[in-house]
Amino acid sequence: MKIVIVDDDRLVSEALKTILEVNADVHIAAIGTDGREAVSLYRQYRPDVLLMDIRMKDMNGLEASAEILKEFPEANILLLTTFLDDEYIIKALKLGAKGYLLKQDYASILPALRAVDSGQTVFGHEIIAKIPDLLQKKVSLDYSAYEINEREQQIIRWIAEGLSNKEIAAKMFLSEGTVRNYLSQILDKLNLRDRTQVAVFYYQHK
Structure with missing residues (x-):
């Protein structure tokens, strides 16, 4: 490293x-x-x-x-x-x-x-x-407008709480690869760059 x-x-x-x-x-x-x-x-x-x-x-x-x-x-x-x-x-x-x-x-x-x-x-x-x-909420958010489904919303919440892909995978009984795919889709739908920005986005629209 x-x-x-x-x-x-x-x-x-x-x-x-x-x-x-x-x-x-x-x-x-x-x-x-x-x-x-x-x-x-x-x-x-x-x-x-x-x-x-x-x-x-x-x-x-x-x-x-x-x-x-x-x-x-x-x-x-x-x-x-x-x-x-x-x-x-x-x-x-x-x-x-x-x-x-x-x-x-x-x-x-x-x-x-x-x-x-x-x-x-x-x-x-x-x-x-x-x-x-x-990061107090600024405006309420309709996730459906971003085509974010309930499973993706849960992943966003867990990312905001600091959980890793491995921890999220264990909670959802999914593979880490599947969680990574979900995260990629979330980033694309919300036009964000990384997990940190997902956490910021969540708390700003909570």
């Missing part, structure tokens, strides 16, 4: 590098110190996951994420922050970041990287608890 780390605190980056590279399958391809460097390093190395701080000088992590995802919609970006800031969480969700963790939760970083690399979306427990309140 190839990782690029971007943080304006070099000591934090080096500590993360040391912690992560203890694992034989983890390779830190490069370390950056600001958002502009993050964009450049992503283009150069195309990492499996970009692990990036939010608060940085010049260009912050959210601005860098927006630029990277515009050019590389498939990019896996895991954001780290010291601050549980509501505005940051909302922006990260809407941008399509694959994860948002508190920096001090070091034990969760490697599992989160592996989960993001495998296609899952990861948010720290403190952040998951805040999401429903942050």
Whole structure:
């Protein structure tokens, strides 16, 4: 798993590098110190996951994420922050970041990287608890107008609750492949890019 780390605190980056590279399958391809460097390093190395701080000088992590995802919609970006800031969480969700963790939760970083690399979306427990309140409904939604059936609505709800494809498959007695197919259809019908945007969509129209 190839990782690029971007943080304006070099000591934090080096500590993360040391912690992560203890694992034989983890390779830190490069370390950056600001958002502009993050964009450049992503283009150069195309990492499996970009692990990036939010608060940085010049260009912050959210601005860098927006630029990277515009050019590389498939990019896996895991954001780290010291601050549980509501505005940051909302922006990260809407941008399509694959994860948002508190920096001090070091034990969760490697599992989160592996989960993001495998296609899952990861948010720290403190952040998951805040999401429903942050994304208040704006308008009621008639899912039938999008040709979303009841089974697909249930999948959308479970995605919003943070369940993986494997967990959804177990609940519905389906294969993971079938759930992936359902998810692809949902994304297509709602004109969304990924699971994170499905969760945002659900809470905005709940």
